[in-house]
Amino acid sequence: MAIAIKSTKAFERPHHSLWGDAIVRLRRNYFAMIGLGFIVLLAIAAICAPLITHYGFADQHLTEILQGPSWKHWMGTDQLGRDTFARLLYGARTSLAVGIFTQFIVICIGLPVGASAGYMGGRVDNYIMRFVDIMYAFPDILLIILLRSVLGGSIYMLFLAIGLVGWVNIARLVRGQIMSLKSRDYISAAKAMGGMGRYITWRHLLPNSLGPIIVSVTFNVPRAIFTEAALSYIGIGVKPPTPSWGAMIQDGFNLIFSKPYMLLFPAIALALLMLAFTFLGDGLRDALDPKLRR
């Protein structure tokens, strides 16, 4: 009772891959789209900063220091007479890049390391996780300072330093997820069909553990931005006068009682970015759960 099906064309068209479905579901999620929209808008604004404001991020207007918001300076000026709005736009470049590139590095290292530790188990797992524990035992900031002095001061090395310290969290998370999932029946079933270890890890285990990973990554983006801010504060982050939101918040913090708007604008911007990432992360997690497919 073989059924003749002539062309495979019909099967290629309605391609419902996990990701294809996820995008459809994500687009229906109002909040996630707002979050994504905000991030995209901010990224465009950061890239097109010279077109939006005619002030440079390092231009000092020494007759106009520490001013409040006005038509001339929309968000006021800082203690060196630099336009806060311009610095905020240019600073978005640094902060978005720090947030996103460090997480990229974190995933590139943490995911394979955690997945192999979790899947292989036994001795491999033991060695990897003891190393992770050692990394974990040191304060992050100490390791980053150490790496900064080894790697040098460029902004790319800053991403690398934060990424090289941050991957341990993801590795632990992924390992835990994989370990709990690998005893599931469908993993035995995939093995019983002749699946290879690597195939099972990538196709069965990782997609099932994506939810927590994505949530963790989206929450780690603002954390990386804060880390950069802290590093800028102690003078090993972004070199002045290059602006970053973190550095601006630190500047504003010093004058919190006399000139609160200096803190206010970058802080609001950072809070909105965090919220946007959170919405997006939540939306992605839901979108990747096929049970919510309508």
Place this chain on the structure above:
Amino acid sequence: MTPLLQVRNIKTYFHTQDGVVKAVDGVSYDVERGETIALVGESGCGKTVSALSILRLVAEPAGKIMSGEILFDKVDLLKLSDEEMRKMRGAKISIIFQEPLTSLNPVLTIGRQISEGLEFHKNMSVPEGMQEATRLLKLVGIPHPERRVYDYPHQFSGGMRQRAMIAIAIACQPQLIIADEPTTVVDVTIQAQLLELIKNITKEHNTSLILITHNLGIVARYAKRVFVMYAGNIVEYGSAMDVYHSPCHPYTAGLLASVPRLDEPRKTRLQPIEGQPPDLIAPPMGCSFQDRCGYCIGECQKETPHLSEVTPNHYAACCVSQKGSRQWQKSS
């Protein structure tokens, strides 16, 4: 002709903190080409572990196949490398798991999961695999297979998922299918349909089937030979007819007495087998069924009974029946 599968004295032990659990302790059986055999016994008697041992899928590192031989087409599966064994799984031997609800990956479409084996073993591309998956879904009786092939497991009912599991198992046309309690979680009407489906498919392709079950009702209908397992050992085997009508081990008789029958008056109470199966870490000396057996004699506590032919082609491991006494047959 040599049988397709010859299981020779396999011992699968689990090393736990409390000691070594002898889940399967010296089990042997043969499966001929195209034959259906049944492994029956209560929960925890080693049926599933003995089946997983054939595929070498016993959960490591705790579980380990200690000794024995599993000859599949004259090749000892226990001597194959991991890669060679991987090529056997799904292609030559496949398994239908007990729980269709958890044996399907929730984030992959049904079609992809069926085509997986074809991609591994037949080098099919994804569209080819999906096309074959559609054909298989139709074969196992899923309506609108061309649409359902893109569905996720949670969009299938329990019975449909089990059908999909059957489709996965038969995808590469294996020579041996192990069905591990395939109908335990579905209702009676679906059970009958699924078993007919499995029976027809195995008949069509001359596939051998190991039917693992604790439902004695279905055994009689589908299996030619029955192997009764108790506490990690086979205690009785023979043709389904012989085992049903003249059980030679009191455990089999007890199992049969605990099944409701239509030909008995309604008021008749079922007779459960009293007590618990023995501790598999430290089994008692002698017969493993002695504590629950109503026909126990002195010898039962001294020596472990071995399988021997009680009547032609009907074997039992029981000291009492080997002496020629079978009081339990009267009562059943």
